[in-house]
Amino acid sequence: MGERITLAHGNGGKLMHELVDRLRIKFSNKILDEMSDAAELCVQKSKIAFSTDSYVVKPLFFPGGDIGKLAVFGTVNDISMKGARPLFISLSLIIEEGLGISLLDRIMTSVREASRRARVQVVTGDIKVVERASADKIFINTSGIGLIINTKRRIGSKAEKGDLIVINGKIAEHGMAVINAREKLGFISGIKSDCTNLNVQAERCIKASKRISVMRDLTRGGLATALCEIASFSNLGIELYEKNIPIKGNVRRMCDMLGFDPLYVANEGKFVCFVDKKDASKVKRGMGKSAAIIGEVVSSHKKEVYLKTVIDAGRILQMPVYDQLPRIC
Amino acid sequence: MKKIRLMEVCGTHTMAIAKAGIKKLLPSGIELVSGPGCPVCVTAQGDIDRAIEISRFDNVIMTTFGDMMRVPGTKESLDDMRGKGHDVRLVYSCRDALNIARYNTGKKVVFMGVGFETTSPTVAATVIEAEKKGIRNFFVLSDFKLIFPALEIMAKSEKPAIDGFICPGHVSVITGSMPYEKIAAKYGKPCVIAGFETADILKSIIRLTDLIKRREYSVVTEYKRAVKRSGNRKAQKILNSVFEKSDTTWRGLGMIGKSGLRLKNEYRRFDAGGEFRVKIPRTKRRIACICGDILKGAKSPVECKLFGKACTPRKPVGPCMVSSEGTCAACYKYEK
Numbered sequence: 001m002g003e004r005i006t007l008a009h010g011n012g013g014k015l016m017h018e019l020v021d022r023l024r025i026k027f028s029n030k031i032l033d034e035m036s037d038a039a040e041l042c043v044q045k046s047k048i049a050f051s052t053d054s055y056v057v058k059p060l061f062f063p064g065g066d067i068g069k070l071a072v073f074g075t076v077n078d079i080s081m082k083g084a085r086p087l088f089i090s091l092s093l094i095i096e097e098g099l100g101i102s103l104l105d106r107i108m109t110s111v112r113e114a115s116r117r118a119r120v121q122v123v124t125g126d127i128k129v130v131e132r133a134s135a136d137k138i139f140i141n142t143s144g145i146g147l148i149i150n151t152k153r154r155i156g157s158k159a160e161k162g163d164l165i166v167i168n169g170k171i172a173e174h175g176m177a178v179i180n181a182r183e184k185l186g187f188i189s190g191i192k193s194d195c196t197n198l199n200v201q202a203e204r205c206i207k208a209s210k211r212i213s214v215m216r217d218l219t220r221g222g223l224a225t226a227l228c229e230i231a232s233f234s235n236l237g238i239e240l241y242e243k244n245i246p247i248k249g250n251v252r253r254m255c256d257m258l259g260f261d262p263l264y265v266a267n268e269g270k271f272v273c274f275v276d277k278k279d280a281s282k283v284k285r286g287m288g289k290s291a292a293i294i295g296e297v298v299s300s301h302k303k304e305v306y307l308k309t310v311i312d313a314g315r316i317l318q319m320p321v322y323d324q325l326p327r328i329c
Numbered sequence: 330m331k332k333i334r335l336m337e338v339c340g341t342h343t344m345a346i347a348k349a350g351i352k353k354l355l356p357s358g359i360e361l362v363s364g365p366g367c368p369v370c371v372t373a374q375g376d377i378d379r380a381i382e383i384s385r386f387d388n389v390i391m392t393t394f395g396d397m398m399r400v401p402g403t404k405e406s407l408d409d410m411r412g413k414g415h416d417v418r419l420v421y422s423c424r425d426a427l428n429i430a431r432y433n434t435g436k437k438v439v440f441m442g443v444g445f446e447t448t449s450p451t452v453a454a455t456v457i458e459a460e461k462k463g464i465r466n467f468f469v470l471s472d473f474k475l476i477f478p479a480l481e482i483m484a485k486s487e488k489p490a491i492d493g494f495i496c497p498g499h500v501s502v503i504t505g506s507m508p509y510e511k512i513a514a515k516y517g518k519p520c521v522i523a524g525f526e527t528a529d530i531l532k533s534i535i536r537l538t539d540l541i542k543r544r545e546y547s548v549v550t551e552y553k554r555a556v557k558r559s560g561n562r563k564a565q566k567i568l569n570s571v572f573e574k575s576d577t578t579w580r581g582l583g584m585i586g587k588s589g590l591r592l593k594n595e596y597r598r599f600d601a602g603g604e605f606r607v608k609i610p611r612t613k614r615r616i617a618c619i620c621g622d623i624l625k626g627a628k629s630p631v632e633c634k635l636f637g638k639a640c641t642p643r644k645p646v647g648p649c650m651v652s653s654e655g656t657c658a659a660c661y662k663y664e665k
Contacts, residue, residue, distance in 0.1 A: 006412075309349045309350045309527075310349070311354060311531070312354075313349060313350025313354050314353065315347070315350045315663045316663075325394075325398075326394070
């Protein structure tokens with residue numbers, strides 16, 4: 001029996017990267033090889049960001065969001081991270097036979113509200129229905145394009161030595177909200193998903209500084225995975241200060257109870273900016289009141305993320321392999 | 330000056346110590362070694378094989394905690410069985426398994442239970458609930474362990490000789506601090522019951538070294554906000570009404586008398602071991618894996634030839650690399 005796809009091939013960690021790479025080689029070109037969340041295209045002198053993403057989430061509705069909102073904001077955010085203003089998106093639905101029409105309506109209302117909020121238009125779409133058990137209720141794919149805002153320094157995937165790392169708020173809320181709802185863990189914690197559009201904040205950052213090298217939204221795999229990717233792609237090290245990383249007390253406690261490391265838990269409304277030291281505080285202001293400077297790009301620890309813990313000891317953050325599982329006692 | 334060797338018994342402490350980087354800050358005179366307190370790691374290979382054999386039955390839904398899924402038995406893991414189409418499900422608690430039984434009356438639902446005194450009372454409560462509700466298709470495969478018999482072996486051990494114990498906070502919430510008193514006095518090993526915050530652990534290390542220096546062989550509870558001397562009496566009562574002590578095999582430590590739990594006669598009908606008669610292939614020890622020595626604190630992960638090479642979180646050979654509380658996993662993830 002040959003090797004098979006496991007759930008770990010889709011979790012944002014090591015196995016997924018290997019799979020992505022295996023596929024990327026087949027289509028290798030300059031744009032794809034950049035490996036960023038959105039492709040940067042040049043069409044008749046206009047610079048365009050183009051991105052696509054599929055959304056599967058269980059349950060479909062969770063505190064703070066739902067699959068419709070995720071599908072719009074996910075693609076909007078991928079485009080925004082390229083330094084672009086998102087304009088148009090497509091909407092493709094794969095629906096399992098038996099889904100309630102009223103449920104579909106609720107999801108579509110959410111799509112409408114989210115696209116209004118992010119100021120994008122749904123301009124094309126598709127529907128497929130599959131037999132019962134061939135899909136889980138509904139899967140959504142969205143693709144989108146946006147116009148890249150002109151900046152001096154191109155926003156790409158490579159950070160530069162001396163860049164400071166700024167985050168726009170508290171981590172790990174989406175992942176913990178979804179797991180609480182899905183597994184009916186019954187934490188009466190008030191933890192809500194942070195699911196939101198980042199285009200407004202991202203544009204504010206770009207206007208505040210022309211010295212941003214990388215912007216990255218933190219989705220599955222969490223902060224640690226995103227930083228591991230950037231360190232590796234930039235061929236530089238990242239030093240991260242644990243005490244500066246914003247996290248809500250109740251989220252941290254829930255992570256502690258389950259034995260999860262919040263640095264690896266998913267977010268849907270958080271991003272990091274890698275920016276020249278000089279402009280870090282300006283960018284931080286643009287990222288809102290919960291923003292924080294959490295680290296720095298260094299030439300030591302090449303391709304690694306080095307975490308300075310609260311007691312000033314250090315450890316390396318690894319790219320994850322398997323999803324985190326709750327501990328036993 | 331003589332080196333002081335402290336053992337953190339509990340897997341959650343092992344993880345917390347690695348995560349905060351505590352070992353790197355300790356003076357060279359203090360050594361921390363990990364003990365046999367990770368429930369996944371100490372589960373004998375034969376017990377995993379037995380669960381795997383039971384999961385092969387057509388009408389069985391096998392359930393267990395997340396980490397147990399990936400631990401390899403002699404040949405395969407429960408995760409492999411799921412991959413082959415057998416109905417193996419991950420649950421967050423034993424009650425989830427009972428609910429599965431309620432909604433799948435045509436199937437026999439087996440819960441493979443591992444863990445220490447922290448986990449077993451909740452399972453006992455679930456068995457009582459199943460009895461009350463007359464649920465007949467629910468079974469427990471009891472691979473539970475009691476920490477004190479293992480702790481006593483560690484206290485007696487010459488290699489490595491432990492000077493003091495950082496004792497598990499969660500277990501002690503249930504058992505109380507009393508059971509440690511005998512061990513501390515009899516073997517001359519001070520015990521400090523610690524919480525799981527970095528500050529809790531650091532405080533406990535300071536306290537423990539202080540006790541060792543003064544040759545005070547007593548039990549101190551640093552985790553006062555949760556642990557009482559008598560523990561949680563109600564949980565103890567529930568546990569003792571459903572389970573009784575039995576001999577059991579630990580990975581790495583072998584057979585330890587009265588260190589496991591089996592269902593009492595009046596609840597024996599929930600015993601999966603009795604319901605499913607399976608033949609377990611004879612356990613062969615994997616030659617190069619030193620999980621056994623690691624569980625005893627006799628060796629550290631980096632002394633294993635397989636560590637980080639043939640044995641990684643992706644392709645774990647031994648359970649210490651699989652479990653999120655395992656010593657090898659902690660070492661690989663945070664200290665490598």
